[in-house]
Amino acid sequence: MVDKPIKGEKRYFVTGNEVVAWAALAAGAEIMYGYPITPQNEVMHYWTRLAPKYNRKFLQTEDEISAGFATCGGVLSGARAFTATAGPGNTLMQESMSMAEMMKIPTVVVVQQRGGPSTATVIYSQQEVTMTCFGANGEGLRVVYSTGSHQELYDYTIKAFNTAWKYRIPTFVLGDGYQAKMRESLVMYDPEERGIKMVPTEKIVGKEGMPGVEREPSHLRNTYNTEDELYDVVEKLVRDFWQAAPEIVEHQEFDCQDAEIIVVAHGVVTRAAQAAVKELRAQGKKIGHFRPVTLRPFPREAMKKAIANAKELIVVESAEGQLDKIVKAEIYGCSKPITGYFKPGVGITAEEIVEFINKRG
Amino acid sequence: MALAPNMPKSWRAETKPHKFCPGCGHGLVLKALGECIDELGIQDRVVFGCDIGCSLLSWDFFNTDSIQTHHGRTTPVLTGVKRARPDRICIAYMGDGGGYAIGSQHLVNAASRNEKITTILVNNCNYGMTGGQMAPTSLPGMKTETTPYGRDVELTGNPTQGPEMVAAITPEGAYVARGTIANLRQLRKMIKKALETQINGTGFSFVEALSACPTNWRTNAKDTLHFVEKEMTKYFKVGELKVPGEKEGK
Ligand SMILES: Cc1ncc(C[n+]2csc(CCOP(=O)(O)OP(=O)(O)O)c2C)c(N)n1
Ligand code: SF4
Ligand SMILES: [Mg+2]
Numbered sequence: 001m002v003d004k005p006i007k008g009e010k011r012y013f014v015t016g017n018e019v020v021a022w023a024a025l026a027a028g029a030e031i032m033y034g035y036p037i038t039p040q041n042e043v044m045h046y047w048t049r050l051a052p053k054y055n056r057k058f059l060q061t062e063d064e065i066s067a068g069f070a071t072c073g074g075v076l077s078g079a080r081a082f083t084a085t086a087g088p089g090n091t092l093m094q095e096s097m098s099m100a101e102m103m104k105i106p107t108v109v110v111v112q113q114r115g116g117p118s119t120a121t122v123i124y125s126q127q128e129v130t131m132t133c134f135g136a137n138g139e140g141l142r143v144v145y146s147t148g149s150h151q152e153l154y155d156y157t158i159k160a161f162n163t164a165w166k167y168r169i170p171t172f173v174l175g176d177g178y179q180a181k182m183r184e185s186l187v188m189y190d191p192e193e194r195g196i197k198m199v200p201t202e203k204i205v206g207k208e209g210m211p212g213v214e215r216e217p218s219h220l221r222n223t224y225n226t227e228d229e230l231y232d233v234v235e236k237l238v239r240d241f242w243q244a245a246p247e248i249v250e251h252q253e254f255d256c257q258d259a260e261i262i263v264v265a266h267g268v269v270t271r272a273a274q275a276a277v278k279e280l281r282a283q284g285k286k287i288g289h290f291r292p293v294t295l296r297p298f299p300r301e302a303m304k305k306a307i308a309n310a311k312e313l314i315v316v317e318s319a320e321g322q323l324d325k326i327v328k329a330e331i332y333g334c335s336k337p338i339t340g341y342f343k344p345g346v347g348i349t350a351e352e353i354v355e356f357i358n359k360r361g
Numbered sequence: 362m363a364l365a366p367n368m369p370k371s372w373r374a375e376t377k378p379h380k381f382c383p384g385c386g387h388g389l390v391l392k393a394l395g396e397c398i399d400e401l402g403i404q405d406r407v408v409f410g411c412d413i414g415c416s417l418l419s420w421d422f423f424n425t426d427s428i429q430t431h432h433g434r435t436t437p438v439l440t441g442v443k444r445a446r447p448d449r450i451c452i453a454y455m456g457d458g459g460g461y462a463i464g465s466q467h468l469v470n471a472a473s474r475n476e477k478i479t480t481i482l483v484n485n486c487n488y489g490m491t492g493g494q495m496a497p498t499s500l501p502g503m504k505t506e507t508t509p510y511g512r513d514v515e516l517t518g519n520p521t522q523g524p525e526m527v528a529a530i531t532p533e534g535a536y537v538a539r540g541t542i543a544n545l546r547q548l549r550k551m552i553k554k555a556l557e558t559q560i561n562g563t564g565f566s567f568v569e570a571l572s573a574c575p576t577n578w579r580t581n582a583k584d585t586l587h588f589v590e591k592e593m594t595k596y597f598k599v600g601e602l603k604v605p606g607e608k609e610g611k
Pocket of ligand 3: 457458484489
């Protein structure tokens with residue numbers, strides 16, 4: 001028996017990519033498939049250094065198409081498997097994730113967003129929101145956790161495996177290059193010791209027993225012959241997804257109760273938004289902040305409640321309105337004005353948000 | 362339904378008769394594969410993966426666990442299974458478009474890494490499922506839907522020599538062969554050796570099968586066989602290219 005990677009609770013001061021590797025280890029991930037891309041590389045670097053010590057495996061594939069599909073294969077064979085990527089790699093991985101959506105393959109993908117469109121920067125953005133939530137020819141039947149700190153990278157990487165396997169939905173941890181590369185302190189722990197039970201995996205293919213004799217064979221497909229046949233399948237996928245959604249959605253609220261203006265932000269930008277709210281409150285302004293943690297499914301009801309008394313919403317994001325578009329669709333019917341503060345591929349500070357709001361009087 | 366007397370044990374009777382066109386080579390290749398699975402007694406260990414292309418029709422063909430994947434992506438899916446569960450016998454089944462065009466990077470890299478999986482590729486000189494377009498394997502001068510005046514090798518290159526390429530990039534221990542539905546006994550032997558290579562864990566195994574697509578070739582039975590036996594073999598030499606433990610090029 002190899003030792004558990006993490007025993008007891010320990011405080012660390014490390015980069016986000018290292019956090020992801022440790023979290024996957026602590027969650028009992030058996031194998032990672034990956035292809036180099038910045039700013040995700042160190043997830044693989046740490047994983048490949050740690051994995052052999054704990055009897056875990058790694059395969060460097062020829063591209064992200066292969067990494068995504070190999071992850072599907074690993075998961076189907078019953079392994080808690082994952083991959084990590086960013087930007088153009090995320091683009092290539094969407095093909096396999098549409099297969100995961102269709103065939104209910106509980107894959108886990110960690111995305112460290114980098115600038116876009118195209119190759120852009122290797123640094124940072126929130127421009128992979130639309131793609132991660134709705135990529136490929138699908139219906140967006142995925143779970144997307146948008147993290148804002150190293151602690152959350154750890155917590156939600158562990159949680160992603162459980163959500164994926166519990167609901168059989170492909171699950172994404174949406175980080176970014178800032179979180180990936182910066183050092184920050186967090187507490188690592190063994191999930192079981194904290195009472196977090198890891199959802200057991202199951203062999204979806206490669207089961208025991210003679211197929212056709214002792215058991216039915218697993219025959220998995222993604223192609224259908226008629227519209228009606230497909231409709232039945234997709235309708236069930238959609239039904240399952242929305243049935244699970246209320247149990248999956250997560251959000252945070254800061255001073256929304258009596259706020260006149262509510263800042264909506266996700267991921268690492270929540271930190272600027274939280275600080276801006278503090279500052280503006282100190283100046284006597286009635287400002288609040290709503291943060292969706294799950295971008296998909298979106299915490300729609302919670303948001304509607306949180307903004308009920310507000311006069312105006314300001315969506316702040318490091319993208320040209322990708323969160324904004326989701327918010328507008330989710331709170332359809334809300335007549336409050338919504339203003340955007342968009343900085344595609346650029347970080348956002350609390351001071352900017354304060355200034356933006358103060359300038360508007 | 363009563364089992365036809367010559368149906369391999371590992372075939373799933375409930376899904377027969379199969380849905381390939383009359384005279385199609387896919388059924389013959391899958392029969393040879395079924396017989397090998399039976400002979401080797403590995404039915405309960407096989408994970409079978411099929412591509413998109415006419416091979417997709419085989420998703421429920423065998424009494425084995427089976428995964429229908431995407432066009433060109435069967436190799437990485439089965440690689441993923443094998444890496445996570447090395448005790449499984451992983452078989453990736455695909456067409457020439459899937460293996461040599463859209464999925465060629467996966468074939469090349471799985472071969473280079475010497476993945477311990479078995480790839481069986483059906484060469485029918487065209488994209489069958491989508492209605493007969495040019496494939497990497499279409500013969501020079503061959504008329505297809507996208508080369509209506511015949512394949513011009515100046516513009517589109519020469520037919521892909523798959524097994525030759527795979528043999529060139531795999532290390533000793535791999536198995537590489539080209540068989541044909543015109544010689545099923547030999548094809549069966551090749552597939553069996555390929556599977557044995559995987560079972561023994563010595564390397565990647567790859568069998569291309571020269572096959573027939575009478576529907577898109579618009580050929581009758583006689584012309585179909587003539588095309589496979591006489592036309593295709595002008596470019597595609599049938600035989601073993603690499604056998605574990607044997608010197609190459611003998
Ligand atoms: C990404 C993608 N591109 C294109 C297609 C359309 N498509 C389906 S089957 C096929 C060609 C199949 O040809 P081949 O692999 O030679 O198999 P065959 O049908 O000849 O056995 C194509 C292009 C697809 N399914 N996916
Ligand atoms: S189209 Fe060609 S390859 Fe496809 S089933 Fe018919 S004969 Fe076979
Ligand atoms: Mg073909």
